[in-house]
Amino acid sequence: HLARRFEFYACKHNPTPLTLGGYLKFGQNPCQQKSFKFLRFELAVRLANMLKEIEELPKDLMNTSSADLVHRWYEESFRELMEFENASSSDQSVLSEFSEALEKIRSRHSTVVETMAQGVMELANSSPDGVLEDATRKDIQYFLNRFYISRISIRMLINQHILLFGNQLNQERRYIGSIDPHCDVLEVVQGAYEDAKGLCDLHYCITPKLDIKCFNPYEQGEPIQMVYVPSHLHHIMFELFKNSMRATIETRSNVTDSDLLPHIEVKIFKGKEDITIKISDQGGGFSRDQLDLMFNYTYTTASKPSADHHTPFAGYGYGLPLSRLYAVYLNGNLDLAPVEGHGTDAYVYLKTLSQAASELLPVFNKTTAKYYNSPIPVADWSNPSHTTGLTTFLSRT
């Protein structure tokens, strides 16, 4: 029976992308019954689609105990959701049990990223020389991007439901669930800088200063506000600041005074379609050959799990790829533009209009299945690295 329901949700339905505007509209006039009915269907679709994709992974990728554990978490959560398939939405106790089930699912999956990172390391260590083949790295890159973006989307749905209808009266000011309809970009950026500075001072005893400027040409004199999830923007900016701070400091091992470090410059622009945040450091940059490695899950992870006893200043090296996924999830992006020998510009692009901020969700289908284990395509350029960039990001094209 469960297998038939799984086929139904995984094969007969694709995830339905919502927009931030849609989330907001619903949250401003919330109805718990409607949310319950939508979520028991949509969460089942998103979990089942991802389960299907996990099950299509090449065997060697799934053979680690960590990946297997995550697989079982997804199965368990899908099974728990199915308990509500025929429950009555007009029964208040059903609605309460549903919220409890969602909280349970959310905490079950809270360590997915660390656990999958462990799996990737297990995989690398199980190969003779501890080095993964190119085809395997490509599969991991493709899968983890899709998997983590799906996870972000599932947690967004769960968080909205719990924050809107949960019993903790967490009516955080003007927030609609986790969404701030008047998210002040400057305020979030400054908060992320202060948090990164706290860590940086702890590790290096110095921190580059911040210069920040806002440009709002279409709303002269107005602060830059947008509909957004402040925690996502904070996550992205915190990560970028840590990278810029580290580069600025580590390229100047003799400097012991923050005032003598070049400042990190941030410019925030609000256009009609895009909000752009540009973060510039003078941390020496890096070569263009290293650009893809910055977003590679198998690179930093495989190198060394730091034996540091403090909060690591740089974690697994998943910070940048995950930050890009947070931006991409709502139709934005994150780009790096290094100038080797000088510094790095990072660009964060977000959608100005909440109706344009629509979820980008992986869709599982036959093409996805074929992607894995497909032979490395015959080179159509003399330098094959030409084809390994973002072309394999969420789809093949």
Ligand code: W6P
């Ligand atoms: C660097 C490396 C990097 C990654 C991301 C953001 C900024 C920077 N600066 O040198």
